[in-house]
Amino acid sequence: MTLASVTFHAAAAAIFATGLFTVIARGNLLKKLLGLLLLHVSVWIVFVAMSGTPASPDGATIANPLPIAFTLIAIVLGTTAMMVGIDLALRIRASAVSVEDDEIAAHELKS
């Protein structure tokens, strides 16, 4: 087990756990979205780790471009998904006055 493997995979698992905690425990919709982005990030890390290649006989290493290309597209789509999420949160705020989930629930009970 190399140091690179341990670092990448432990970091991915830790970031995923952090994201999951944020999504569950925080009431603010924007923070939930940021937690969702952390879940994205942990997957990107696993993919980037996959692009490592063994050194060739002359000592040079070239990163495998395929996982990097996937990660690039995933970053674009993850950011886009975040944007749609923010838009939906704004729409919720327009009708329920808040993005804190307990206040939204209180608003729903009232109306």
Place this chain on the structure above:
Amino acid sequence: MRSVSAPAIWRAGVLTRVREKVPFRPPLTALALSLAVGALLAVGLFDLPEVGAAGSPALEHVAPRYLNDARIETGATNATAAVVGAYRGIDSLLATVLVGVAVAVGGLVAVPVVAPAALRSRRRSESSVAAPRFWHRLEPWRDRVDAVLAGAAPTKLARFLLVLAFPLLSLLAVVAAWSHVDGAGGALAAGAIAAAGLVALATATRLSLGGSAMLRAVAGSSVLFALAVAHAPLMEGAGLLDFAGFGEDFADGQRLGIRLLTTGLAFAIIAWLAGHLVTIEQKSRP
């Protein structure tokens, strides 16, 4: 890209307050759950091949060709650019289209333009969040979408397009579910696409999809079917999810087993999503 993300961040600032709202009690359940999932993931991830190990699956199949021949085949001097722009060009194109659609949908859905009275009375300065004048032109379209969602009859053209969307989306869902040769990722996509088709049909014809009890039954039995498929190899003494015995050879059996499993999951997702969307639609009807 900057023109897309800057307004998003600008709008995101509206959603936060100066001081954090402190949760009522410490979220111990969430902490325990996320720690458990993190530990499970860590165990699973350490089963992956070492980073940079020779012979890891990520380095086989197409990777050697991308590394050795990209210069000659595509003319790109950067291997990643060759993959994004040439070998996986259609993927990149579709991703770009998706970003465009997301921007359009986000604009239509979210920019309310006129802040509700409750907000305006609370903080006058927030009306500075109002969108540029261009968005006002989109307001009638947004109202139309809202009216249809609220149960009003859609126009003839919209009805035609929605009815047309149903078979196309169903076909696309079947393709998505069955074209994934070895992966199981098609189930979610297929389920979501087919549910979108059902909702389009229901919106166009203003038909109820049969009540949520039936959809719940479909979802439940689909999950049971997927579980049965997953456990079937145990009857033959093979491991869980080991479908090799389903077909002539190993790959054939695995493919068939994964497809059956995926189809079951896809139906579960269709029924679940459609049930939710129908409930939402029924609630919003006057």
